[in-house]
Amino acid sequence: MQKIIEALKNNGIVLMPTDTTFGLSSLAFEPEAFTKLKGIKKRDPKKTFLLLVASEAQLQRLVNVSDLAWDIMDYSEKPVTLIYDDILEVPDYLLSPEGSIGIRLTRDQNLIKIIQKVGQPLLSTSANLSGQASPKQFEEISEEIKKGVDYIAAEAPLFTPKYESSSIISLSKTGEIKVLRA
Secondary structure, eight states: OHHHHHHHHTTOOEEEEOSSSEEEEEETTOHHHHHHHHHHHTOOTTOOOEEEESSHHHHHHHBOOOHHHHHHHHHOSSOEEEEEOOBSSOOGGGSOTTSOEEEEEOOOHHHHHHHHHHTSOEEEEESSOTTSOOOSSGGGSOHHHHHHSSEEOTTGGGOOOSOSSOEEEEEOTTSOEEEEEO
16 A cells, blocks of 8 residues: 555556546646546546545535535445535646536545545546446556556456446536436
């Protein structure tokens, strides 16, 4: 875990297991890491990445969280990414063109420890080139991705994803709810 933390603190991109699938992660509040992650992923500049947070308090510093959002997180059987548009403290470069951001409060103990040790949320995205399917096994991750990252977590080759992806639900400050991915 220490090598993951060191790589992240040096604005590196880490290929590692997440609470869903293989992920590419970086520090959230470092523009240099954000740009590097976009380059590795070959992502459309208009598309954003989600944030992984370790605690309710960390989430509440970033966005206003409605009672409905808490209920969805509490009752969801699988990891759920909620898209918020009631922003408190998120850098503009992380927001979508509509001014929203996807955030997942992780329950994965390793991710929680990493986020706590680096002292800020992580940017995260699946470990595939934009437009390609998410890998179900380490061997399915493209060599381009593997060569582009700064560190590959030691446990990554042995990891079996629990989920292909998280659920994604958009919650607007006006109360509108949209399930974007179940």
